[in-house]
Amino acid sequence: xxxxxxxxxxxxxxxxxxxxxxxxxxxxxxxAMGIAVIHGFAQALNYAGINILTWFPxxxxxxxxxxxxxVFNALVLTFAFTNGFLGLTTxxxxxxxxxxxxxxxxxxxxxxxxxxxxxxxxSGRASVLFTFYPPLQANPAYYFGLALLVVSTWIMSINLFWxxxxxRREHSGERIPLLAFISVATYAMWDLASLGIAIEVVGLxxxxxLGWLGGADPLLSRTLFWYSGHAIVYFWLLPAYVSWxxxxxxxxxxxxxxxxxxxxxxxxFLALSIPTGFHHQYADPGIPEAMKFAHAILTFGVFxxxxxxxxxxxxxxxxxxxxxxxxGLLGWFFKLPWGDPALCxxxxxxxxFVLGGITGLINASFxxxxxxxxxxxxxxxFHMTVGTAVxxxxxxxxxxxxxxxxxxxxxxxxxxxxxxxxYFVGVLVFARGMISGGLEGMPRRTFMAGATYSKxxxxxAGALTAIGGTLMFxxxxxxxxxxxxxxxxxxxxxxxxxxxxxxxxxxxxxxWETRLDRFRIWVVLTILLILIAYAPFLVSxxxxxxWSSGFxxx
Amino acid sequence: xxxxxxxxxxxxxxxxxxLVVFLAALGYAAFGxxxxxxxxxxxxxxxxxxxTPPFDRPGVREVExxxxxxxxxxxxxxxTPSEIRxxxxxxxxxxxxxxxVVHGFYVDGTRINLMLLPGQISQLEYTFRQPxxxxxxxxxxxxxxxxxxxxxxxxx
Numbered sequence: 001x002x003x004x005x006x007x008x009x010x011x012x013x014x015x016x017x018x019x020x021x022x023x024x025x026x027x028x029x030x031x032a033m034g035i036a037v038i039h040g041f042a043q044a045l046n047y048a049g050i051n052i053l054t055w056f057p058x059x060x061x062x063x064x065x066x067x068x069x070x071v072f073n074a075l076v077l078t079f080a081f082t083n084g085f086l087g088l089t090t091x092x093x094x095x096x097x098x099x100x101x102x103x104x105x106x107x108x109x110x111x112x113x114x115x116x117x118x119x120x121x122x123s124g125r126a127s128v129l130f131t132f133y134p135p136l137q138a139n140p141a142y143y144f145g146l147a148l149l150v151v152s153t154w155i156m157s158i159n160l161f162w163x164x165x166x167x168r169r170e171h172s173g174e175r176i177p178l179l180a181f182i183s184v185a186t187y188a189m190w191d192l193a194s195l196g197i198a199i200e201v202v203g204l205x206x207x208x209x210l211g212w213l214g215g216a217d218p219l220l221s222r223t224l225f226w227y228s229g230h231a232i233v234y235f236w237l238l239p240a241y242v243s244w245x246x247x248x249x250x251x252x253x254x255x256x257x258x259x260x261x262x263x264x265x266x267x268x269f270l271a272l273s274i275p276t277g278f279h280h281q282y283a284d285p286g287i288p289e290a291m292k293f294a295h296a297i298l299t300f301g302v303f304x305x306x307x308x309x310x311x312x313x314x315x316x317x318x319x320x321x322x323x324x325x326x327x328g329l330l331g332w333f334f335k336l337p338w339g340d341p342a343l344c345x346x347x348x349x350x351x352x353f354v355l356g357g358i359t360g361l362i363n364a365s366f367x368x369x370x371x372x373x374x375x376x377x378x379x380x381x382f383h384m385t386v387g388t389a390v391x392x393x394x395x396x397x398x399x400x401x402x403x404x405x406x407x408x409x410x411x412x413x414x415x416x417x418x419x420x421x422x423y424f425v426g427v428l429v430f431a432r433g434m435i436s437g438g439l440e441g442m443p444r445r446t447f448m449a450g451a452t453y454s455k456x457x458x459x460x461a462g463a464l465t466a467i468g469g470t471l472m473f474x475x476x477x478x479x480x481x482x483x484x485x486x487x488x489x490x491x492x493x494x495x496x497x498x499x500x501x502x503x504x505x506x507x508x509x510x511x512w513e514t515r516l517d518r519f520r521i522w523v524v525l526t527i528l529l530i531l532i533a534y535a536p537f538l539v540s541x542x543x544x545x546x547w548s549s550g551f552x553x554x
Numbered sequence: 555x556x557x558x559x560x561x562x563x564x565x566x567x568x569x570x571x572x573l574v575v576f577l578a579a580l581g582y583a584a585f586g587x588x589x590x591x592x593x594x595x596x597x598x599x600x601x602x603x604x605x606t607p608p609f610d611r612p613g614v615r616e617v618e619x620x621x622x623x624x625x626x627x628x629x630x631x632x633x634t635p636s637e638i639r640x641x642x643x644x645x646x647x648x649x650x651x652x653x654x655v656v657h658g659f660y661v662d663g664t665r666i667n668l669m670l671l672p673g674q675i676s677q678l679e680y681t682f683r684q685p686x687x688x689x690x691x692x693x694x695x696x697x698x699x700x701x702x703x704x705x706x707x708x709x710x
Contacts, residue, residue: 061698129695133656135672136697218656218671257559282591283658283667285651285674289584289593296580300573307569311562366580367589370665374658374693441662443693451701453689455662547599548672551655553630553697 012095012497014088019495021103023405025084026398028110029077030483033391036072037476039065044430044469047376047437047462051449060124062447063554068121070130071146074236074386076114079149081394082239083110083156085401086183089242090160092498093180094167102159110152117145127554129445131225134205134216137550143206150194150201153235157187175507176517178259179246179500185266186238188519189231192526193274196227208550215546219286226277227534234273234302236386238266240393243346244313247397249501251343252320252336257312259503263516265305265312271526272302275533282369291537292366298533299364306357313350316501341416345396348424349389355428356384359435374445376461377438380431383472388427392420395479402483404498408490412482419482423475430468437461592668595649595677603627603653614638614646626650628657628670631699633690639708642685650676658694661707669694682709 014022042052042065053059083106091098119141120126126142164176164184176184200221207213249256256262278295281287321332338344359381363369372378403410410416438444440457448454448462507513515521558566583589603609608625612634617623624646627634640646650659650670657670661680668676682688692703 063695063698063700066695133694136655136695217673219674222656222669222671257562261558261562281669283669285592285669285671285676286594286597289591292591292593293581293584297577300577303573304569308566311565315562361576365576367584367591367665368580370589370591370667373667374660374669441660441689441691443658443660443691445695445700446693447701451704453691453704455689545597545673547601551630551697553655553699 012092014091015097015100018091018097018100018103019405021100021107022084022088023402024107025080025087025110026402026405028114029080029084029394030398030480032072032076032080032114033476034480036069036077037473039069040073041469041473043069044473045466046447046449047433047442047469048466049449049462050466058122061127061554062450063129063445064121064124064127066445067127067129071117071121073391074130074232075146075149076110077394078236078239078386078390079153080110082186082235083107083153085239085394085397086186086242087156087159088401088498089246089500090163090180090183092500093177093183094163095177096163096167096170098163099159102155102162106152106155106159109148109155113145113148113152115145116141116148120145124554131229132205133225134208134218134221135548135551136554137209137216137552140206140209143201143209147198147201147206150198153187153190153194157191160184160187175509175514178262178503178507179242181263181517182238182242182245182266185263185270185519186235186242188523189238189270189273189526190235192270192523192530193228193231193235196224196277197229197232200224200228204544208546213546214549216548216550217544217546218548219284220541220544222281222284223277223287223537226280227274228277230276230280230299231273233386234269236390238269240346240349240390241266241309243393243397244309244350245316246500247400248313248343248346249316249320250499251340251346252317253323254316254318254320254501256316256501256503257319258505259507260505260513260516261308261312262503263507263513265308267516267522268305268308269302270522271529272298272305274526275529276302276364277533278537279364279369282366283373286541287537288540295533296364296366298529300361303357303361303364310354310357317347319504339413339417341410341413341420342396342399344417345399345420345423346393348420349392349396352384352392352424352427353389355431356381356389360385372438374443375438376434376442376444376465379444380434380438383427383434384431388423392423392427395423395476396420398479398483402486403490403493404495406487406490407493407495408486409493410482411485411490415478416482419475419478422471422478426468426471426475428468429464430472433461433464433466433468437465589665590679592676592678596675597673598651598675600651600653600672603651608649609651614640617647620644622646624648626659628652628659628692628703630654630657630697631692631703633659633692633703633705636705637708638705639710640682642682642709645679645681647677647679655696656694657692657696657703660691660693662689662691664688666690667693682707685709
């Protein structure tokens, strides 16, 4: 190892104020998840024709609950947790604190965003789902609140880049430590990716909801939304990947194989996450088929770094399992430290993600998508990706992160293990229901308990959805119980250091690899790809067709 | 990359190959077998829909010998017409748009699966091979009555 490569800066401590801010990001994320899954439970039962929504005080409709479920899980949990977690991994990777003021500004912006969007949703003024396709129109507070959630990630991102720049000044000529590199790369991707949704919300929907703009353009809005909307999937997923690459090998007693390949993977995500949005619009009118096919090709491209990840992470786990005495082709798998809830939850999340990835590739498969688009198959798919690969990984991370942040030992390790397995079984049953229902034409985002149509083949699918969803709900309640017990009554301890993985093949101090660290090159390349993917559509479509007035028929 | 392990290299190459083969199959299905996705098929102002052909007269008609057209207007919360009859074994071109919010159009047991956006005309050609009754539903959330938005297609 070359002397100029900083691997594991020692003596790491984080100022108490910064640790507290990161802790609150994590609490807010899981708090939002706690509220969201109550509605998720009701929605799962709905697929079996059981309507418990009438017992929910102040709830006007199924779709109001579905909006809360989507926003609090997909936007608040993910943004809050990621702000906290990747803020910490950047600080740990670089061995220096973040910018304190920016950290708190990000936190308070998030809180304000949650308060505004939450008020609009809970008061029934924004039952437009988390995709908010116009011309269904929400209260301006909803759009403003969502915009603030995104701004909070931007402030965090400025913070990370500021911290990296400071580190570079202090360590001129050195390679960026891998943990910090992959954390910052995630935010670099999201900064570019979030521009679509920012332009849509701030430039079009917010002024339209305030009456300053005469109409909305549904196609342009959907296009801007999905410009961000597929890349956001990777903003959800990459923090879990950061954990799988940099922490899970350590939990398993193994090592990550390759430093350069890991950097390449994250740069591929940076470059390919965004120019893929049309694969969510295969069924849309107004977009030429050839442009859809171009995005199909790029979508298959962004699948590639996930395939590499499957190899690298499994190799790291295998090293761990073999070091612990595992023999044979698969013996190492059973020798993993399954008694560690942080590892158990995340390895189970990875297993589910195999199915999530396969179903995702099917969604991306151009005309095959016509069989499944907007059916229950889709939520079946994404509860195995964001709903498990991400959510269950976040819970697994929390099993070491919250004790570290709070300075208390984890309480209820067996409950935590039971929770992980329950979620694993629950989501497989749930997804089996949703996916089979979808293949039989059961629609997504629909109040099935009150639908005027039905098919006999949906009954088993709906029942499995309800059973699996119930198990997932119970599992999350157990998780929150373990967290609460840890926070309130865990045995006090010194936080200590955060151990992360070593690599077998480390970073090179010279040669082509050093160019991987120059984000500027990769950002320019990404922008070029985005232009190739989106300029033909925009040039042939603009100006906006602001023909649609708003509807609040919810 | 000198430091790439042999297994790693094999995995990388096989993965890339798999994706290329899949894409080639999809491309052939779309452009070789004619399983097309909807494409750009015209724009229409939502308030003009009901007085602009062909949407001023929704329904199914034979536009030339052996070729049929199904014109449907979507609004919250129903399709006009809500029941149509189509011939089996002949290509039917669906032309659909929405006069208000975003809707969906999905015909159970087929690959007819369209988003309906106000301002845009959704178009897809499909040939029914099996006679019978098909459920058609709105599969995009469109407000409080979304779950009541459905109709049927009789193929005969």
